[in-house]
Amino acid sequence: MTPAARMAAAIGVLDRVLGGLPAEQALLRWSRASRFAGSGDRAAVRDLVYDALRRRNSLAARGGSLSGRGLMIGHLRDAGLDTGAVFTGQGHAPLPLTEDELGAGHDGEVPDLPDWLLPHWRDALGERADQVARAMGQRAPVWLRVNPLRGSVTDAIDLLAAEGIEIRQDARLATALCVTSGERRVAQSRPYRDGLVELQDLSPQLACAQLPLAAGDRVLDFCAGGGGKTLAVAGRQAGLRLFAHDADPGRMRDLPLRAERAGVDVEPMQHPQGHFDLVIADVPCSGSGTWRRSPDAKWRLTPEALAALIATQAGILGRTAGLVSPGGHLAYMTCSVLDEENDLQIDAFLARHAAFSRVARYLWTPIEAGDGFFLSLLRRAA
Template structure:
């Protein structure tokens, strides 16, 4: 596909997303209908669509309207592309520009690419960093790998990855976390990934797992396990523990036994966990506001009503997980959110209603710290 044809395809996919279709669904529909497109075309289209969604409002301002075409015109202006060579109307290229589209429709300043209703919550949670974090959310997220410390040395794994064309750099504060600086699309097909030397996991949840105190013989439960990434990370840190995983939708954990086997670890799957556990990890359903670089359409689909529903669910999960914690044990509450209602306010409310727990510590990371936005609070049972 030519660059012009890719932009024309992005216009069609973006129009579907703006009409309400999830981004992944719209991209999959295009891919199935476009068998002629190669892997490079699909990757380029994904980059165009996700890039436009990260900067939706600012590109719409530059391009003259909130439509697939407006976003791609805004993208072309912002990227300094040769508009006359792209918008020709010839072959599979988009139609020629109107006189109004030919000149950037820039507002001063450009929008901050946040939903209007959310902006007060965003600034209340992030304070002086609010604008910088919003700007960081418009960039593509880095790819991070977690080295399986149970069996492998980070430096040796980095060398093995390099031999497969994947260049990495370790995080300064966490050597087992490797940032992929080139070759990111090779990771899923690499022998290092296939053989369990590394797992795909963002830096922030790696940091969260690394700060939890572990000891041999502990009973650990990953209560909202999903794919089980945190269960694997904790088991790799201290293999001499009994680690279990639970999710309200067990199908999400379907490939966890195979992943654990590749890593040389043992994770027990539980549909009805019974305590007590020395450590219960609850990475609860949330707005995902810390991961909007990866799922930018979610930023625009979130509503106040949906956020309120999530906060209620989080509160119920906290209460359910707390029952499973042994005396003297810990409950690690986690979200990939930056919003106070889901983080600090949730913990403050729980502690006020549960005097049998005290706060151990809490930490928030933002994209300015190198990974996704993420929150953890460790609560200790008396």
């Protein structure tokens, strides 16, 4: 496909997304109907769609309308490219710009967030609000976590380099590697297949590095999903007894294979009982910290959905409180930057649970780390 044909395809996909179809489904529908498209075409159309969704409001303003065409016109103008060279109507290229389209659009700054969310965003991030919002408009880098149970950081760096994957180490955490080239080769690479490296953003890695762990500790990952946090803590401390639970056990279907690849023993628990030295509650959330990776979710979040998530989080906190040993810890995590899901949620929990106190609190953002990620570490009195 020519670059112009790819852009025409992206316009069609974006119109479907703006009509209400989730981005992944819209892309899948297009790629099923476009057997002629190769993997490079699919990747390029996907990039155009995701880049446009990350900066939906500002590109629509530049392009003059919130439509597939408006977004792609905005995308070209933003990059300083000539719309006339792409919108030619020749072959599979989009039709030339109309008189109205030629006259529409402005380049003033427009926040790339839903209007209803702006006050929440500003309350949570204060003077950093605009900077973090802009950072959410950029693509997220790929981060890897070296699994010390399978080899050293040097082994990982050398083996990745041998497969053309270049990295840069994070100064704060030696096991956190940012991929600087060869991202698309990671999932097929030997260190990944052998469990020496896992895909994990920097911020949750930094969060897991703050958890108090000692050999012999019983650790429960209460919202385990694919087990990212379970595997990360297993890599930090030998001799842990690890238990994984999820309200939807189907979400843990990949965990046995991932754990085996990583050399980690994890016991699934359908009905957690008893006490644990550390309970990790990596709760379902708005994902507002990860909107660089899933920008579609930013526009799909509603006040009602946020309220429902906040209620679920409060319920999980209440349930997990009873599972923490006296003197043990509860690690509450979200990949959100919103106060309602973070500090306000914890303030309300502490007001209801006098036995707990706050030991530490972190909010990472793309400005100084990776995705937006929150950790509140609470201790139950002995």
